[in-house]
Amino acid sequence: MSTNEIAGPANIIGSKKRLPPEVSILGVLIGIAIVFEILGWIFVGDSFLANKQRLSIIILQVSVIGIIAVGVTQVIITAGVDLSSGSVVGLAAMVAASLAQTSANPRAVYPALTDMSPIWAILAGLGVGLLAGIVNGSLVARTKIPPFIATLGMMVSARGLAKWYTLGQPVALLDDSFTWFGKSFNILGFPLPLPVIIFLLVAVICHIALTYTRYGKFTYAIGANPQAARVSGINIGGHLIKVYAIAGLLSGLAGVMTAARAASGQPGMGVAYELDAIAAAVIGGTSLSGGVGRITGTVIGTIILGVLTSGFTFLKVGAYYQEIIKGIIIVAAVIIDQHRQNKRKKA
Amino acid sequence: MSTNEIAGPANIIGSKKRLPPEVSILGVLIGIAIVFEILGWIFVGDSFLANKQRLSIIILQVSVIGIIAVGVTQVIITAGVDLSSGSVVGLAAMVAASLAQTSANPRAVYPALTDMSPIWAILAGLGVGLLAGIVNGSLVARTKIPPFIATLGMMVSARGLAKWYTLGQPVALLDDSFTWFGKSFNILGFPLPLPVIIFLLVAVICHIALTYTRYGKFTYAIGANPQAARVSGINIGGHLIKVYAIAGLLSGLAGVMTAARAASGQPGMGVAYELDAIAAAVIGGTSLSGGVGRITGTVIGTIILGVLTSGFTFLKVGAYYQEIIKGIIIVAAVIIDQHRQNKRKKA
Amino acid sequence: GDIGVSMANSDTFLTVLRKGIEKSAADASQPVVIEIADDDVNKQLSQVQNFIAAKVDAIIVNPVDTSATGPMTKLATDAGIPIVYVNREPIDVGALGAKGAFVGSNEVDSGTLETKEVCRILKEAGKTEAGILIMVGDLANQAAVMRTKDIHDVNAGSDCGVKLNVIDEQTAGWDPVKAQDLMTNWIAAGHKPDAVISNNDNMAIGAINAMKAAGWDMKTVIVAGVDATQEALAYMKAGDLDVTVFQNAAAQGGGAVETAMKLAKGEAVTSPVWVPFELVTPANMDQYTTKN
C-alpha cells in the first residue's frame, strides 16, 4: 500500500506521473486512422495516410470547427454552453466580407470601402465575434439566465443580423489580399494551409491559458463548483464574461476564415457548426456538466471528425451511408474511450 | 422566516398552497400576446387575438415542436438531452409516408404497399421513433456515455437513414386517409386542427405521468441526484431507457404528423426541431441540470414560440427583423420570468 | 390588400428572385409581406396559413419541397385565395385550379443547355471521353432532380458526342460552403475530373474555390453552373467558370407578382408561365452582367 497510516511530508511530495485522459481518445483516433488505412489498401488499393495533401485537408476542413471548439471547450468547462457560435461565424463572415470587396464589384456593399487592407476586414470580423461573446457573457453572468437560453437568443438574433446586413444577399468578389487567409503554403514540401496553422496556434495558446494561468484555474473552478468558487474569492460574473468573450472572439475568427476560404460571405455560413464544435469537445473528453475538459482532447476530437469525413470519401462510401456510419462511429469512439479510461483507472 | 426547519406542527397540517412556477411564464406569454394586440390595433388596425383562425394556427404551427418538447422535457428532467428528435422526425416522416402513398403515384416507394389503411403508416412511424428512443436510452443507460453524444450519434445516423431510405428523394402523393391527420375540424365553430388536439392530449397524459405516477417521481429523482436515486433502490438504467423511449416515440409521432400535414415525406424534415423543442422546455422552466421542469411550463414555452411567429407575420415585420427580435424576446422572456420568480420567492 | 410571399430560403439566386418580386410589386404599388421558410416544409405551410389568417389578396410561394405543395394549394383554394408558385415547379402543377398558377422556367432546358455546352468544349479540346463530377442541389427540389437528369439524358442521347463518365455524383444542397467541402474531399480522394457540372452557380463557385486552394489550374477543368448570378459571372470573367445558364429572376419575380395581382382581381391567367433559360458563355456573358 502506498499510503502511510500517518501521512508525513514524504508521503505526498510531488505526484506520480499519470497519463492524461486524452491519451485514450488519441488511441481511438489512431485506431480509426489505421482502419481507414487498411480498408484503403483493400478496397481502393491506395494508402489513406501517406498522402500529404489528404493529411493537410483532413485538418483544413475542420480547422474552422476546431477554432470554435477551442472556444466552446472553455465555455463548457464553466458548465455553460455556446449555441451561438455558428451564427456568429455567419455574421462575422458577412461583416468581414463586406469590408474586403474589390472595386471590380459593381454591387459592393460599401462601394467607398473597397480594395482596403485586409486588416480592417479581419478586425471587423473579430470585433463582431468579441461583441457577441461579451453580450453572451454578460447575459449569463448578470441576468443568471441559463447559458443555453442566452446563447440561443444570440444564435437566432445573430443569424437574423447576418441576413439583414445585406438583406440576404451574399457578399461576393473579395479582394485577393483577404482570401489569402484561406490559402495553403508549401512548408518543407508539406502543403500547410493557413487556417490549419491558425487553428493549431489558437489551440496551443488556449491550452497554455487553461493549464498554467489563473484564467484557467478560475475556469475549471467555476465549472466544478460555482458556489465554492465564489466563496474562494473568485469573481464569477467577471470571469464568465471573459470566457464567453474569448469564445465569441474565436467564432469571429472562424467567420473571417470561412469568408476568406470561400471568397465570399454568405448569411447562411456556419449553420450548425456549434453542434460539431460541441461534439468535438465532448468527444475529446470535455464534460457538459462542467469542470472537466482539455484543449488537447478537443483538438483530437476535431481531427477525428476530419478523419471520418475524408476517410469516407476516400473509400467512396456513398454520402448517405457516410452519415449513418458517422453517427455510429462518434458513439463508438466515445464508448471505447470511456471503456479504456475505466480500465486504466482500475489497473 | 419563510422556511420552517423548526416549523411547528401547525405548518405540517395543511401545507401552504404556493403558486406553481409556470404562473410566472404564463404571465410572460400573456404579456407578449397583449403587446401584439396593442401593436396590432396601432399598426394594422386589426385585432391579433380576436381571430379564430389565427388562434388555431398559433398552436397548430408549433404542435409538432410541442409534441417533441413534451418528450424532451422528460429527458431533460433526468439531466439528459435528446438531440436526435429532429432527425427522428425526418426518418419517421419518410417511413410513414412511404407506407401511405396512393397507387396513383407511378413512382411509389413500395408499389405493392399503396392505398393501405393509414394505421400501418402511423404504426411504422411510431415504431421508428420508439426504436430510436430505445437505442438512445440503452446507450445512455448501459454504456454511460453522455446523452449529448448518444443522441448526437442518433441525430447524424437517423438523418443519414432518412436520406438513404429513398436516396434523398421526397416521398410524395400520400393517401387522403393519411393526410387527414393533418386536417382541421370545426368544433363549435372553432377550427380545431387534429395536430393541436394530439399535442394537447399528449401534454395532458405526460403531465399526469410526471406528476402523479412513480414514473414521474423516478424521473425527477434521477435528474435531481442520481446517486441518491441509486441508493434509494431505483433502477436508473431501466428507467432512463423508458424515458428516452417515450421521447423517441413522441418524435416518431411528430414525424407522422409532419408527413400528414405536408402530405409528403422529405428527408430534410425536422431539421433543428430539437433546438426549438429544448428551447420551449427551458423557456417553460425546465432546468438543463435536471430535476426541475413541468409539462405545463413546456406547453406555455411552446405557445410563446407560436405567438411570436404569428405575431410577427401579423404585424408584417420583415423576415430578417423577425429573427433578430425573436432572439431578443426569447432572452427577455426568460429574464422576466426569472426576475418575477425571484421576487415571488423573496416575498 | 397585401400579397404574401413565402420564399424557400435566401440563397444567392433566390435572393435575386425575391428582389425581383419586391421591385415589380413596388412598381405596381402592390404591398407585399415576405417570409422565408428556411427550407422547412412545415414552416412554409404555417406561413401560408398565417397569410390566410391575415386575409391577404394572394399568396406567392417558392416551395421548399416541390412534392409537398398539395396541402398549400388546398388551404389557399379552400380559403378562396389565389396561390402562385414561382421558380420551383410544384408537383400539382396540373391541378392548381382557376386560382392557382406557376411561373418559372422549364428545367429540361437548364441542364440540357449546360451539359451540351460542356460537351461542346470537351469535343473542341479533342476529347472523346471525359470524367465528370456532378454536384446536385437539394433533392426535395424538382430543379435539382431535373437538372441532374438532363445531364444523364444528354449523355445517353447522341447530342453530346463525348462519352461522359460520371466519377461521382453527390448533393451539396445548393450551398457553396458545402460544395467547397465536397470538392475538397473529392480532391483528397484523388479524383481528377475533366469537368465539374453543378446544378447551380453557388455550388460551382464552391468547387472552384476548393480547386484553386488545392493549386489546380482552372484551365484544365471545365466548370459549369446554372443561374448566371453576378458572382458567377465574375468567376467566368476571371476564367474560372466556363458555362452557366441564365435564369431570369426579374422575369420570374415580375411574372409571379403580375399573375398574383391578376388572380386577385379575378382575372383568368394561363399557367404555367414559362420564362426561358439562356445559355451564358464567356463569349456572350457581357449582356448578362447586370441582369441577375
Place this chain on the structure above:
Amino acid sequence: MQSTGTMEAAPAGGAAVDGGYLLEVENVRKEFPGVVALDNVQLRLKRGSVHALMGENGAGKSTLMKIVAGIYTPDSGSFKLRGEDIKLRGPLDALEHGIAMIHQELNLMAPMTVAENIWIRREPLTRLGFVDHGEMRRKTSDLFKRLNIDIDPEVQVGTLTVASRQMVEIAKAVSYESDVLIMDEPTSALTEREVDHLFTIIRALRAQGKGIIYITHKMNELFEIADEFSVFRDGKYIATKASTEVTRDDIIRMMVGREITQMFPKEEVLIGDVVLSVKGLTLKGVFSDVSFDVRSGEILGIAGLVGSGRSNIAETIFGVTPSDAGTIELFGKTVRVDSPATAMKHGMAFLTEDRKETGCFLLLDIQENTQMAVLQSDYVKNGFVQQKQLGKDSVEISAALRVKTPDMAEPIINLSGGNQQKVLIARWLLTKPKILILDEPTRGIDVGAKAEIHRLISKLAGQGVAVVMISSEMPECLGMSDRIMVVHEGRVTGFLDRAEASQVKIMELASH
C-alpha cells in the same frame, strides 16, 4: 496485523454465538486505484445492539458500510445476514434484504419535497396506480411525529438547512424499518439537542431488536450509545470490544496507534487590538442586530442551536450574502463587504460548514483544491501560477494536517470525508489570513487530526490571527475559545468568558 498492546483482535463478550449475529462480514477486501481501502476486515453485528465503527479518517469505515449497503462490490469476502450467506447485487437488493444506510454525505434530491424524498420508490399508490400524495403526506407526518421531528413534509429539501436535511435522511432510513441500519456520522451536522433526539430514536430501534452500525468521531457518543465497537486502522481490522470494557484513551490508542495527550491544546496568547468589529448586522428574516468584536490573537467561539443563524452570520461577514443593515469594521475601517473577494482582500478567510456544497471542487484534484483561494496572491505572477512554490507549500501544509492520500493529483472526491475537510482547512491556511472564520472546522475529523487542527488554530492565534469559530461540539467550543458568543433565533443572547463558560450556561443562553 499490528499489535495493539493489551488489546486482542477478537470479538467481544461471549454473548452471541454463531447464528446469533444479524450480520457477519468476513475477510472483506476492497482496493481502489493506488489504495487498499479494506484489507481482509471483519465485522459482526448482534441483534438489538448498537455497534460503533471507529477509526481515523480514511481508515475504511465508509467503504465497508457502502459494501454492506450494496453500493460497492467487494473484491473478495463473505457476508452472512441472519446466519445465511448472501451476495448483494446492488442498493435495491440490500434494501430488500433489510439493510438501510444513512450516508456520510447527504444524499437527497434537493428540488423534491421532504415527503417525496422519504418515500421515493415506495410511494403509496391509489387503486388506479397513481401516487397518493395525501397518504404520503400523512405517512410522513406520522413518521415525523413518531421520531419527534418538526419539518414540513411538503417543503423542498433544498430549502432546508444541513441539520434539517440530516434529520430527513435519518427519518428516511428509519422508514425502511430494516433490520440493519447503518449510520455514517449522522451527527456531524447536528447540535446536542438533535443528537439526544437521535439517540432516543436509536434506543427505540435497538429495543425492537434491530442492529445499528454507528460511525462517529465523537468519543462521548460512543460511550453514550454504543454497546460494542470495532476499530479499523489503515484498512485493517484491529479489534472489537464492548464499550464498557475500555476507556477513551484505550480507544484512541487503538485507532491512532499512539497516545494523544491533549485534546484542546489551547495556548495562552497575548490578545491585541480589535481587528473585526461587527455592529448591528442584520439579514432580514434570518438574523438581526448582531454586534461583536474580535481582537487579534483571540478565539471567539460562536455557540447556538441548529438553525440559530450562526452560519448565516459568518456568511454575511464574509460577503457571501451581503447584509441588509449594519456595519463591518476591519482593522478600524468600515468596509462594505459585498463579496468573498472583498473579504479576502482584507485578510479574511472562511471555512464553510457545507463541505460538499460550498467547499470541495469534487472534480478537481487535491492540489487544485488546495490552491483555489490563493490565485489572487503572490503565487500568481503575470497571470501564470507559480506552480513550483505553490506545490511545495501546499504539500507542506497538507502534510502538517495529515491529509491521507497517495498523491496530490488524486481527485478530492476519492478522499474520505475527513480528509476532504483537512484539504479545505489547508486551502484557507495557505492564504495566511489575519481573520479566520471557521464554521464547524473539525466536522468529521478523527481525534488525532482534530488535536492537530486545534494545535494549529491555537498557533495561529498565537501569531496574532483573530479566529471566529462556530462549533456545535460543546467540548471543542469550550476548550478552544477565549470568549463564546451565544446565538438564539438570529439574535445574540450573550457572551461568556473562557473562565465562566460552561455547557449549562451556554445551553441556557442558547434556548432562552
